[in-house]
Amino acid sequence: MTKRLKTPLSESDVRSLNVGETIYLDGTIYTGRDEVHIHALEYLEKGKDLPVDFARAALFHCGPIMRKVGEGWEVVAAGPTTSSRMNSLEPQFIEKFRPGAIIGKGGMSQPTIDAMKEYGCVYLAITGGAAVLAARGIKSVSGVEWYELGMPEAVWILNAEDFGPLTVGIDTHGRSLYADVNSKVKENEPAVRERLGLK
């Protein structure tokens, strides 16, 4: 089933999603990976205001290649980065900043799944490496914050249209497509071992 969503993402829209559904997204998307998570939580601790508001927003685990065009920026390639690197910070990030969706690849661990259930956030999987396809869904770039962190680590403010296809990988009901695949892999493992002559 294919659905379209627009940012800011209402909690009821997000809570109506189920793993395995296909989503196309419109609206503002913020990129943020390792350094953005560290920085945002540090800002919060020091009581400093963040340059962007992540509430009900879509956070994209992405370090794009950008090209300067005149005064503005253009996206060259913008695929997802490995989300599991953010496993240790994401539950706190979701609790404090309340994004509505996290876009990435590879899935995230149980504490993040729990935080998504509690605060109404979903994990949307986008095909890793398909960076030119992803860039096609980004119509313009509104700006950049924390550029001093370097091009991959900055917060890029992207205007998306028909961004996808995205697969709901983790929903707000505590279900994870990755956990489902994991149990299947565990079931398959004995046959693989037997084939390799391992006990």
Next chain:
Amino acid sequence: MVSETDIQDAVVELLRKTVVKLPSDVEKALERASDAEVDEVPKMQLKAIMDNIKLAGEGNTPMCQDTGVTIFYVTLPRNCGIDVERGIIEGVRRATPEVPLRPNAVHPITRKNPGDNVGDGMPYINWKVGGDDFIEITVMTKGAGSENMSQLAMLTPSQGVKGIKEFVLSTVLRAGGNPCPPMVLGVGIGGSSDICMKLAKQALLRPLSERHKDPEVAKLETELLEALNLLGIGPMGLGGKTTVLGLNIEYAYCHTASLPVAVNVQCWAARRGTVRMHPDGRLEFPVHEGG
């Protein structure tokens, strides 16, 4: 006579081809994987990958935003007489805005990014002297998502082939959907700890369709590949039939008391390229020819 500027130009062109277009053996393996999937989710993942490859080629754009770090393998003719190292470094520096490549190389401790993919030890160059009269430069642009899943084990000789299989299996299970599967595995066996890791990476330079020249090793490659694809991790770890696109092994003799095994994990975007620079100025790009 080849000049340092010629090296720079050739390196920029080599990097452009490498990050834009996959070697044909990798593309063919992806097509086969795409045909093999039945379920909706893995089919969609592989379709996105195939569409992306096409779009990258049409737009002359890097296929993935992670253009990696640049690992070079250079074979110099004897009496080469020019500074190939400086040519490569300046080539990478120029390619960063010109191709463009994402500025990925940072100081490992301060995490400062110089913005041009050049720093101490990066680009990394593996040297070999001898051979024909041309300079051969091969590059692998290695992304971090897959590289972060790579592992080394110092096994005891008594663990033998079973220990090797066990370690490759555990590396794939640990990696799961993280390295952008369907993945390619480079397996190094023997040498010493450092040599073994190098062998694992070098194994990724061999076309996926080519088996090891030693029939026993070739058999092990096929056995591991077929068995691992029964795991069901699938494209992007979302389930499916193809988890491993290809598996190449390279070995070196090792100490009688050692059995090092290394696995270098590579994403589906297994990018590699080669340029041969002939003394008359002619350039050849053997990996990208005809495509």
